[in-house]
Amino acid sequence: MKRYTLLAALAVVFVAPLLWALGTSLKSQSEATRMPPTLFPTEPVTRAYGTIFEGTTQTPVLRWFANSLIAATLHMLLVLAVSSLAAYALARLEFRGKRLMFVVIVSTLLVPGFVFLIPQFLIIDQLGWLDSLTALIVPGAAGAFGVFFLRQFFLGLPRELDEAALVEGANHWQIFTRITLPLSKPALATLAVLSFLANWNDFIWPIFVIFSPEYFTLPPGLSILQGAYTIDYPVIMAGAVLAGVPVLILFALTQRYVIEGISRSGLKG
Secondary structure, eight states: OHHHHHHHHHHHHHHHHHHHHHHHHTSOHHHHTOSSOOSSOSSOOOHHHHHHHHOOSSOOHHHHHHHHHHHHHHHHHHHHHHHHHHHHHHHHOOOTTHHHHHHHHHHGGGSOGGGGHHHHHHHHHHHTOTTSTHHHHSTTTTOHHHHHHHHHHHHTSOHHHHHHHHHTTOOHHHHIIIIIHHHTHHHHHHHHHHHHHHHHTOOHHHHHHOOSGGGOOHHHHHHHTSOSSOOOHHHHHHHHHHHHHHHHHHHHHHHHHHHHHHHHOOOOO
16 A cells, blocks of 8 residues: 555656646736646636747747757667667677777766767867757767667577577678567667657757757757746746657657666666
8 A cells, every 4th residue: 555655646746747837838927927826727728829839930939849859850760770780789799899899888978978068069060060950960879878778688689599590591780680679679669768858858959059049949949938037937838848748659659668678678798
């Protein structure tokens, strides 16, 4: 009984902010700032969502939503492609310096992310990608976490499958695409969700490399909605609800694979 009580309390803690954002987005400005506050609106209004969907040249919220969706999706696919190839090589192939290479890759996880901001900015500037969605998609695609996570999962797959495939005449590319990847759906789904969320919620990096409002993503874009002296709380919360919908849908579709992927990706080395 105590266990279910604890789980119910945790559920309330996690769900309450979502309900608060949804309720505030349906309030008027006067009710949103009323004291004491109310969880749900007494007279629901959709003014905030009308403001969000109409937008202006300086606050094209739907354009920001589309930018976030495009950048996060393409970044996720790029992370899966790069990380799975590198992880397969480190887990299933034998070559000189493999262990040293893996140690170097994993050691980058210990370096704070802010250390890479200036070098990445200079590289993006030299490539001519500043103020474009490419600057939000490519950097971070070869992150160490994805390589480490998938390598640990690949190590747990039976090597007998590879050996049997080699005996039948398959090469490593065929083993990778026809055996390893199909058996790694839980790990791939988990990494997909994590990389999508990391790009979707990123606030600092877009501020560094994006200058035009039409190329903003939702996190930095929604900060523009805050006025210098007054804050329209229903509009801010409507933007937060809009930003949360794709994340909730993605997790609902992949939660079974995510739970299995986390439980099976141990620390086997």
